[in-house]
Amino acid sequence: MPHFPEAQFLTSSWQPHQFPPDEGREVAFVGRSNAGKSSALNAISGRRDLARTSKTPGRTQLINFFDLKSGQRLVDLPGYGYAKVPAEMQRHWQHLMTSYMEKRSALVALVIVMDARRGLTEFDEQMLTWVGGRSLKTRVLLTKSDKLNRSESTRVLRDVQAVAGEAASVQLFSAVKKTGVEEARGWILAALAG
Numbered sequence: 001m002p003h004f005p006e007a008q009f010l011t012s013s014w015q016p017h018q019f020p021p022d023e024g025r026e027v028a029f030v031g032r033s034n035a036g037k038s039s040a041l042n043a044i045s046g047r048r049d050l051a052r053t054s055k056t057p058g059r060t061q062l063i064n065f066f067d068l069k070s071g072q073r074l075v076d077l078p079g080y081g082y083a084k085v086p087a088e089m090q091r092h093w094q095h096l097m098t099s100y101m102e103k104r105s106a107l108v109a110l111v112i113v114m115d116a117r118r119g120l121t122e123f124d125e126q127m128l129t130w131v132g133g134r135s136l137k138t139r140v141l142l143t144k145s146d147k148l149n150r151s152e153s154t155r156v157l158r159d160v161q162a163v164a165g166e167a168a169s170v171q172l173f174s175a176v177k178k179t180g181v182e183e184a185r186g187w188i189l190a191a192l193a194g
Contacts, residue, residue: 004045004046004047004050004068004074006067006068006069007045007047007050007066007067007068007074008066008067009050009064009065009066009067010065010066010067010073011064011065012062012063012064012065013062013063013064013065013096014062014096015096016096016099016100016103019063019065019100019104020065020073022104022105022106023071023105023106024070024071024072024073024106025071025072025073025106025108025191025192025194026065026072026073026074026075026104026106026107026108027073027074027075027108027109027110027111027188027191027192028074028075028076028077028100028101028107028109028110028111029041029074029075029076029077029111029113030077030097030101030110030111030112030113030127031079031112031113031114031124032079032113032114032115032118032121032123032124033079034079034115035079035113035114035115035118035143035144036113036115036143036144036175037051037076037079037113038051038052038076039051039143039175040111040113040141040143040173040175040184041066041074041076042175043175043178043181044181044184044185044188045066045074050066050074051064051066051076061078062078063075063076063077063078063096063097063100064076068192072192073106074188075100075107077097077100077101078096078097101130107136108136108137108191108192108194109136109137109138109139109188109191109192110131110136110137110138110139111138111139111140111141111184111188112124112127112128112131112138112139112140112141112168113140113141113143114140114141114142114143114160115142115143115144116142116143116144116145116147116148116153116156116172116173117144117147117148119156119159119160120159120160120163125163128140128163128164128167128168129167131167131168132165132166132167137191138164138167138168138169139168139169139170139171139184139187139188140160140164140168140169140170140171141171141173141180141184142156142157142160142170142171142172142173143173143174143175144174144176145172145173145174145179145180146174146176146177146179153172157170157171157172169187171183171184
């Protein structure tokens with residue numbers, strides 16, 4: 001049973017002027033291209049096919065908006081730091097994401113998706129620094145945690161919490177084993193409800 005039964009694809013945006021009207025409440029998902037962002041979105045929504053997943057990192061090249069209900073949306077942002085694309089495309093993504101994240105009034109919360117096996121990358125640290133300078137509710141999902149043993153999971157959780165500090169809450173997550181899915185879903189629903 002989907003936990004967001006009314007969730008449906010709304011639109012994809014290649015340019016800021018294509019964003020839906022800046023109203024309501026949005027929770028955006030951002031993360032490194034191969035961190036499992038689309039899989040996390042699908043697990044949390046309870047829908048296998050809401051966000052398109054791929055074996056090829058960097059397939060999300062547009063900002064994808066998913067309508068939930070009465071002005072609530074989930075937003076899938078392009079992955080950062082991995083996709084093998086031309087520099088011009090990388091610059092376009094940067095401009096698109098900056099326009100969305102810095103100017104979007106409807107953005108009420110951010111979910112940063114990190115591969116637990118990789119730990120913090122330079123891009124992840126930049127994202128945490130960015131949210132630290134704003135009053136934006138932020139949650140870090142340490143995905144693929146099922147690939148780590150208990151001591152490795154504990155260590156990466158502690159390390160990321162130390163860097164995130166007050167800027168974000170951090171949790172272990174696995175789309176495959178459903179670890180942390182209910183916890184993440186509850187956090188998102190609370191953020192959408194205000």
